[in-house]
Amino acid sequence: xxxxxxxxxxxxxxxxxxxxxxxxxxxxxxxxxxxxxxxxxxxxxxxxxxxxxxxxxxxxxxxxxxxxxxxxxxxxxxxxxxxxxxxxxxxxxxxxxxxxxxxxxxxxxxxxxxxxxxxxxxxxxxxxxxxxxxxxxxxxxxxxxxxxxxxxxxxxxxxxxxxxxxxxxxxxxxxxxxxxxxxxxxxxxxxxxxxxxxxxxxxxxxxxxxxxxxxxxxxxxxxxxxxxxxxxxxxxxxxxxxxxxxxxxxxxxxxxxxxxxxxxxxxxxxxxxxxxxxxxxxxxxxxxxxxxxxxxxxxxxxxxxxxxxxxxxxxxxxxxxxxxxxxxxxxxxxxxxxxxxxxxxxxxxxxxxxxxxxxxxxxxxxxxxxxxxxxxxxxxxxxxxxxxxxxxxxxxxxxxxxxxxxxxxxxxxxxxxxxxxxxxxxxxxxxxxxxxxxxxxxxxxxxxxxxxxxxxxxxxxxxxxxxxxxxxxxxxxxxxxxxxxxxxxxxxxxxxxxxxxxxxxxxxxxxxxxxxxxxxxxxxxxxxxxxxxxxxxxxxxxxxxxxxxxxxxxxxxxxxxxxxx
RNA sequence: UGACCCAUGGUGUAAUGGUAACACUACGGUUUUUGGUAUCGUCAUUCUAGGUUCGAGUCCUAGUGGGUCAACCA
Numbered sequence: 001x002x003x004x005x006x007x008x009x010x011x012x013x014x015x016x017x018x019x020x021x022x023x024x025x026x027x028x029x030x031x032x033x034x035x036x037x038x039x040x041x042x043x044x045x046x047x048x049x050x051x052x053x054x055x056x057x058x059x060x061x062x063x064x065x066x067x068x069x070x071x072x073x074x075x076x077x078x079x080x081x082x083x084x085x086x087x088x089x090x091x092x093x094x095x096x097x098x099x100x101x102x103x104x105x106x107x108x109x110x111x112x113x114x115x116x117x118x119x120x121x122x123x124x125x126x127x128x129x130x131x132x133x134x135x136x137x138x139x140x141x142x143x144x145x146x147x148x149x150x151x152x153x154x155x156x157x158x159x160x161x162x163x164x165x166x167x168x169x170x171x172x173x174x175x176x177x178x179x180x181x182x183x184x185x186x187x188x189x190x191x192x193x194x195x196x197x198x199x200x201x202x203x204x205x206x207x208x209x210x211x212x213x214x215x216x217x218x219x220x221x222x223x224x225x226x227x228x229x230x231x232x233x234x235x236x237x238x239x240x241x242x243x244x245x246x247x248x249x250x251x252x253x254x255x256x257x258x259x260x261x262x263x264x265x266x267x268x269x270x271x272x273x274x275x276x277x278x279x280x281x282x283x284x285x286x287x288x289x290x291x292x293x294x295x296x297x298x299x300x301x302x303x304x305x306x307x308x309x310x311x312x313x314x315x316x317x318x319x320x321x322x323x324x325x326x327x328x329x330x331x332x333x334x335x336x337x338x339x340x341x342x343x344x345x346x347x348x349x350x351x352x353x354x355x356x357x358x359x360x361x362x363x364x365x366x367x368x369x370x371x372x373x374x375x376x377x378x379x380x381x382x383x384x385x386x387x388x389x390x391x392x393x394x395x396x397x398x399x400x401x402x403x404x405x406x407x408x409x410x411x412x413x414x415x416x417x418x419x420x421x422x423x424x425x426x427x428x429x430x431x432x433x434x435x436x437x438x439x440x441x442x443x444x445x446x447x448x449x450x451x452x453x454x455x456x457x458x459x460x461x462x463x464x465x466x467x468x469x470x471x472x473x474x475x476x477x478x479x480x481x482x483x484x485x486x487x488x489x490x491x492x493x494x495x496x497x498x499x500x501x502x503x504x505x506x507x508x509x510x511x512x513x514x515x516x517x518x519x520x521x522x523x524x525x526x527x528x529x530x531x532x533x534x535x536x537x538x539x540x541x542x543x544x545x546x547x548x549x550x551x552x553x554x555x556x557x558x559x560x561x562x563x564x565x
Numbered sequence: 566u567g568a569c570c571c572a573u574g575g576u577g578u579a580a581u582g583g584u585a586a587c588a589c590u591a592c593g594g595u596u597u598u599u600g601g602u603a604u605c606g607u608c609a610u611u612c613u614a615g616g617u618u619c620g621a622g623u624c625c626u627a628g629u630g631g632g633u634c635a636a637c638c639a
Contacts, residue, residue, distance in 0.1 A: 008579050008587095035639050070638060127637060134635055137567045141635090172637055182568040184635045193637035212639050235570060236634050259571085259632095312588065314578040316571090319632060323576050326589045336602060371602070402600065411598050444598065456598050524599045551600040
C-alpha cells in the first residue's frame, strides 16, 4: 500500500485506484478493440500497451475484440495480421478473442428492447433529410416526422429491415433522445442501418448492421469490461455510451478517454498511409519506413523498445507530439544490450599494410557484445589488404580527427595499430588507396607496443569480406507534423530522399550465417537488421538507426544536411 | 456563435494545497580498443489576470491560446 502510494499514477490509474478503494469495481478488465480494416501502427501500439499494461498492473485481463460492424471494409486478412502484430509486441489475450459480430443477435435484441421502451424508432427520411434536421452546434435540430411512430409499427418496420424488405439506405433505426441536445451525438443518433453486404464472418445472415455507438459500448457490457479506454475524440460519444447502458440496463462499463500519441515526422491516418502504399511511395505496408508495426519490425525496431517507448511517453489528456529522438533512444538502448557487434564497411577504401606478409591470415578474436558477458566471441580474419571507411581517411586532417591521415596512427578494432605511410589518388583527385605499416606487437588483447592510438577504426579483410546491400532510411516526411498545415497537402512534405541504397558494402564473413530479422550493430556505424528479401547470394541489411556520435566535422557543407531540419 | 476537453523546460510526463522532479534533446567534463556504452554536470517568471488560503502548478472566477463534435465510418 505504501509502495503504491509513492508511485505516481496516470489519471486513468488514479480513477481505477479510486474505484477499487471504494469498491465501485473489484476487478479491472480492459479490451483492445481494433477495426479489422487496416494494419496496426505506432498509435495502436500505445493503445495496446495502455490496455494490456493497465489491466496487468491491477491483476486484471484484457480482451481482444474486433469491432467488425462494417462489412464492406473489413477483411479476415486484417484480422490475422492484427493478431500476429499484437503477439509480436508480446501481449497475450489468451482465449478471449471476440468479435462484435458475435453479438449481432444480442444487439438486435437490445434494439428491440429499446423500441419496446419507446426509446427508438425507425426513420425512413433520406440521409440528407436526417442531416439537415440535425441542426448544428448553434441551432437545435428538428424532430423527424417519423419520430412518433407506434411501438408496434417500429417493431414491424425494424423486422422488415432485418428481413431485407427495405433497400440499402432507405431507413435507419434511431434512438429517441433529444433533437435540441447540445451534444450533436445525442440528437437521435442512428443505431442500425440497412446494408446488403457479405460480412467476413456472418456471411449473408444479416442485411442490417449496428453502428459504432450501438455496438462498441454494448460489446463492452456483454464482456463485462470495467474500463473502456479510448482516445479523446470519443469524448462526445460517452454521453451516448452511458445513456444506452442506462436505458438497456446492462453492465455499466466505463469509458475513459486519453490523448492520442503523435510522433514527429510520422502519420497514422489509415487513409493517408494507404495512399503511400497504393501510389508506390513506399513498397508496402511493411516498408521499413512505415510507422506500421510490420514496417517497424522489418526496420529492426525490437518489440521491447516499442513498449518501453510508449510507456515512457505516458498517458494524459493534452495534445502531444513526441520527438523521434525518444523512440530512437529506446531502440538504441534495447539494441545496445542485445545486438551482436560486427564490422561492416559502408563506403570502402582500400588499405594496404605494407609490412604485413602477403597471403598471411591472422585470426583475430572479437567480442560479440561487450554489454553482455555471455555473448561469447568470434574469429575475424585479418590480412594485408583491408577495406576501411572512406570517411575514416582525410588528406588534410585536423588535429581532432582521430582517424587516418598523414602523420596519424590508429588502432584497427580487434586488430593491430597502424601508422600512415602514403596514399594514392586517381586523376580526379579521389583517394583510392591508403598505405600503412603495422606494429606486430600491438595485437589486440596482447599489446606490448606501448603505442597510444586515440582513434579506432573498423575494417574488413578484402579477401574474406561479403559484399552486401544496405538500405539506409530517413524519415518519411520532412516536417514534424505533415498534417498540421491545412493549406498544404501532406504529400508536399514527403521526403523523396527517405531511402538510400548502398550496394558496395562489405561485411565480415561471420554474417554469412545471419537469418532474416537478425539484428546487428555494425560497429561505429549503427544498428542493422537482415531484411526478408535477402537471398543466399545477396544479403540485404536495413539500417535500423545510427549510433549517436559526438564527432561533428565542422565547416563541412557536404555533411548530410538532414540532421534536424 | 454552442457544448465539451486541455494548458508545467526545446519535447513528453510527474509533483494528489507545503523545497517544481524524471526521461529525451542540446551543451560541457570523466572513462573507453566503437567519437558507441557508462558516468558526472549545465539549462524553468508552471498561459494571463483576479480570488480563496498561513501557503496555489494544484482550488474558484474570468480571459487568452489550442483541440474535439453535426458519416447510414470506427
